[in-house]
Amino acid sequence: MNLLSDELIVEKSVIDSASGERCFSDNSMNTSIADDFADGLIEPTAMPLHGGDIYSASVRYGIPAPQWLDLSTGLNPESYPLPQLDAAAFQRLPYLNPDFIAAAAHYYGNDQLMPCNGSQLIIQALPQCLEQEYLPPGVQEKLPVLLPEYGYQEHRDHWQRHGNPIRTYPAFDSGAAVATVEAAIDQGDPFHLVVINPNNPTGLCFTPQQLKNWAERMPGGGYLVVDEAFIDLEPTQSVLANHFCDNMLVLRSFGKFFGLAGIRLGFVFAQAELRNALQQHTGIWMVNGPAQSLATRALLDSEWQYSAQHRIRDCAAHTRQLFSALFDRIKPLMQVHTPLFSSYQIDRKEAYRLHHHFASQGILLRVIELDGQTSLLRIGISSAADDQQSERLREAVASYVG
Ligand SMILES: Cc1ncc(COP(=O)(O)O)c(C=O)c1O
Known part of the structure; x- marks a missing residue:
């Protein structure tokens, strides 16, 4: 950049x-x-x-x-206060600590997770992983992707770079956005849908019930990608605890609410097969030891x-x-x-x-x-x-x- x-x-x-x-x-x-x-x-x-x-x-x-x-x-x-960390967090190879995974599953209300070095990494890897693993039988082309007209532009850039046809829905007016998504679902051809909830920078948001309804009705082969980078301030609006579906992929970003973007930590929630594909793509030791230790405390610190x-x-x-x-x-x-x-x-x-x-x-x-x-x-x-x-x-x- x-x-x-x-x-x-x-x-x-x-x-x-x-x-x-x-x-x-x-x-x-x-x-x-x-x-x-x-x-x-x-x-x-x-x-x-x-x-x-x-x-x-x-x-x-x-x-x-x-x-x-x-x-x-x-x-x-006003970021999460930095604690004194155990030296082992710096010295050992950063295999995933079960305490860290349990803390994340507790905080997000969903254990179908994979931690990553920032949700950005998954945004970059997703177009290729979804294509390799999930093109429905008989579908040769790259699936079209329906994205907000304005929003965190990395989503659009990476789908576009991968060659998926791009369609957009209005990013300010929720009525117009819903109408566009409904029309795409009703048309019956498979596509991936990207929702940034709430949208950065337009603030557009959808209820978790709405998102679940779309995921359930999307034509086979299409995924609903929900980027919840800014949802920590409205945790009940997340799809993770009660509205998660098999054809959803949900991104969470640790850095924003906790004010610690520099440790590079995010999470992806998806069914196991897709998580494995993403894991193959991104490799091992993605989240360093100090980030795991710090996040374990922060994710369990409900008082803070x-x-x-x-x-x-x-x-x-x-x-x-x-x-x-x-x-x-x-x-x-x-x-x-x-x-x-x-x-x-x-x-x-x-x-x-x-x-x-x-x-x-x-x-x-x-x-x-x-x-x-x-x-x-x-x-x-x-x-x-x-x-x-x-x-x-x-x-x-x-x-x-x-
Ligand atoms: C909507 C949205 N999603 C994802 C990201 C990536 O964040 P990170 O890689 O720090 O998790 C950003 C970064 O600003 C963002 O605004």
Whole structure:
């Protein structure tokens, strides 16, 4: 990803060398970049494809990495406290510890699981695994995949790269989304359905009853992939405990609710044969020892989980309040609020201007392209307990609003 953005940046610096602007460390260049993004002179793909890339931001804006306030992701800013870990967790080869597996089965309410080095890994492996193992008899072609029009783009990218035909359903309006999925099921041809529940960044969500109903009615050979990366804040909406079906594959991401994305941990839930196929694909020792030890504690720590549910909501309300003067003025076309992020649909140029304004002050937001005219500005949550960060945000908002 960074290579792609670096390539484009290099290309841009060559173009600009005629006007004497060569690098990204001076402010005049930064302003020019923001204008060029807004004017469409630089393709939006030059922006990092994922949130949280403070190293690229640091190079681009000349602000040292530790000084960034990163609101470009949807991670809990008050992460699970790091315990002292047993040295054996670092010293032994990381075979799967039964205590770790039991803790995960307890937390997720389902034991048909396989841990992995982040759910991203499974998103990458899935198209090939499903094709190898599960093409229904007589079906030669790669099955079409029905995905949300907007959503965590790695899903779409990997199915597309694998050559599966891509169809989309609306990602904002749940009535329209349901109608599109129903029509695809009624048509009777097999397809895979991908649901990000709730959707990042649009917030679209479906009930577990709805998802089970679709899984049961999907034409044979098709899988329902449910990405529950952000569902920990609404655990009763998960399909895992009471609405799981044999033709479902469910992804959970440990890093978001527990605020520990750096340990790279996720889980996939599927029937045993498909888990085996994924295991063959991804290999052994996927989850390192320290990650297993830390997660075993976190997954069983219901007291911390309970208070985190409340603190995350407090942080979300606090962050929304800090940005309220800005969005009272800009008046987004639409806004979506989830506990771990808010998305605002605004004019595309204004989105890039805002991104640049905040980034110039070491605050990283995320712009997500929509229709060419408007974009989503996605803002993660900031700790309500951190007065210094709150003051930085207040000042950055005030200096834009004027
Ligand atoms: C919706 C969604 N699914 C999956 C992932 C991958 O997360 P991880 O690999 O950390 O589990 C992300 C990352 O941001 C995401 O937003």
